[in-house]
Amino acid sequence: MQKPTTEQHTIVEQLKQIAEGLGETFSPFCEVVVHDLVHAEHAIVAIHNNLSGRVEGEPATVLGLARIADDRYPQVIANYANQFADGRPVKSTSIGIKDSSGRYVAALCLNIDLTLFGALQNVLGRFVSTDAAAGVEESLEPLGADAIRQRIDQFAARLGTIPRALKTEDRRMLMRELKQSGSMEVRRAMEIVALHLGVSRATVYNDAK
Known part of the structure; x- marks a missing residue:
């Protein structure tokens, strides 16, 4: 097993603190995950607002493996369509973190469950809709x-x-x-x-x- 450098260890530990803060801020709609890319076989080292059902110690995702294989892989991939194992639609953002040598050592991933927001959008859409067929136009503010x-x-x-x-x-x-x-x-x-x-x-x- 590859032993992380002091710098790599510090990066991952600090990223865990960032993930905890983001998790508390965007609870309960956003899952926040920290991946340790130095240890790809059990990359997940922190997960907050667990929406995907994954656990710490699971391996790196496809994006994580892509970053490990290529330091030129984009650092930020924002708002891409994703889905949980049970088919729920997800909006995801993945942020790769490099060390001073330019190698990817970690990733911070945000996964937003769109299911509730879709239902909320439908409710709000019905609430703000008006009946154009009524043929009535009125303003409650003064003329001028x-x-x-x-x-x-x-x-x-x-x-x-x-x-x-x-x-x-x-x-x-x-x-x-x-x-x-x-x-x-x-x-x-x-x-x-x-x-x-x-x-x-x-x-x-x-x-x-």
């Missing part, structure tokens, strides 16, 4: 709201920024322009401006003084 937002966008564009990044003096100048254009006569104008700028209505009132 779009015009106010458009004026704000144009004002910010002239300053080379976005509405939510406007500084206090910029907002005061904006309020003067909106008043002069008659935009502030629109019902709930203060609320519309505040929402578009990402500030409170009290801030807008102060800027308008």
